[in-house]
Structure formats: structure tokens, C-alpha cells
Amino acid sequence: MAKYLMLKHYRGAPAAVNNIPMDQWTPEEISAHMRYMNEFAARLEQTGEFVDAQALAPEGTFVRYDGEGRPPVTDGPFAETKDLIAGWMVIDVEGYERAVELAGELSAAPGAAGKPIHEWLELRPFLNERPSVTE
8 A cells, every 4th residue: 555645726836727816716616615625535445445634724923943041933824835736635536546546536626606717736745664773
């Protein structure tokens, strides 16, 4: 089995075919989209391929270590990041071909007017081994 991260983007990926922002959808369109996402995840839970999925709020803050005994430095949110990632789903599948198949299916979630979004999803494999340090 191989784990993959499917990233949903607000911006930064090529434009979706049905490229109407969610804040312009009707409540019924949003409900249909969320129902599709939940049913997709439930089906993958039944096959043992679902690991996790989360939607992200548009707010965010960057945090950085600023030295021993000093409080962390915060800044942001930076629009280029909060607008970039809308959410993710982690899957654990037999291989790359199955991951591509599922990402394509997730891309068809309904959007405005109930039509499939045909959004681009970023598909990234998890590292199989942790990097090691040699001296």
C-alpha cells in the first residue's frame, strides 16, 4: 500500500472547468458538494483506502522560532498561502494508478449549477522512508 495526499487548491493550480468560486454558490450547491465529498470518503472507508480528510479555514498565521527564551514570531496570514490550499484527503492505495483514478473521481465533485467542477488536484506520494543523516 502507498499513501498519497490529494490537495485541493483555492488558487495556484490550473483553473477548473467549472471555475465559479464557492462563495458564489447557492446553499444547495454547497450542500451537494459537501454530500459528494462525504459519500466519496465513506466509500473509501469501506474499501480501507481512506486515511484522513480536512477542509481548511481561510484564516491562518505563519509562526517562526525566534531564539531561546524569546516568544515565537508571528506574521500573516499571507494571501498566497491561505488562498492556495483549501483542504486535503489522504488515501492509502495499492499504487499510483489507483491514486490517479481516485483523484480524477474527486475532481468531479459538483459545483455551481450542480455541474462537476473538474478541478485540478495535486497528488503527492508520502515518503516511504524517513531521510537519514550520515556524518
